[in-house]
Amino acid sequence: MYAYIDGKLTFKNPAFVVVEAGGVGYHINISLNTYSALGDTERCKLYTWLHVKEDAHTLYGFADEGERRLFLHL
Template identity: 55%
Template sequence: MITHLKGRLVEKNPTYVVIECAGVGYFVNISLHTFSKITDSENIQLYTHLQVKEDSHTLYGFAENSEREIFRLLLSVSGIGSNIARTMLSSLTPLQIKNAIACGDVPTIQAIKGIGAKTAQRVILDLKDKVLKIYNIDEVSPNLNNTNKEEALSALEVLGFARRQSEKAVDKVLSQDPTLSVEDIIKQALKNL
């Protein structure tokens, strides 16, 4: 597996770059996000993903390791191939994709060219748990409306309760009184867990 390339930038286009490493030129497919991060300096380094098929070996390059992680997660979803994953990373930043998946934001993912409603729902369904597990919850959901709810859920997770179970208990407490403080939400939720 080729994990990264470090060499001289020979050619730069919005969809690919050519990097010369030890006399060998590598054709690397990139997203617009990576294109915007690549400077015109002579030497560059890209994290790579090598896709091996029966009839081809294709390299995909990423300016950041986090972008490569999201790309690999997207490839794990049935119906998402490398071209659609690259289109997604060209339309949205890795952080925007991560947040959309974590928050269950179907319209944001569906707005990407080539992604329909069913595919957007499948992406969220397949990846939400992985994204919440891999990335810190505070990092993934800064734009959720109820910060008290999130703080309470984070505290319950630290106490060892499963997120889904905690979320049901917290939602039940908040449906009775949405003005509770974080401490009161946790106390009431613990009674229901």
């Protein structure tokens, strides 16, 4: 549903980030690899995958498309 989200990084920890884009803050789960790749940047672009289940919608973010493809093959 979302190919990527590009915006202001408002919160970051090793498990998830909050990215503000278009006035909306997106809670995006990330890997430690993505956490390391983000560094101390104020803006970021994360390639995303929205996982939809009966009881939850979970947004995952990746530093590059290769990491996202690997995730989808798991």
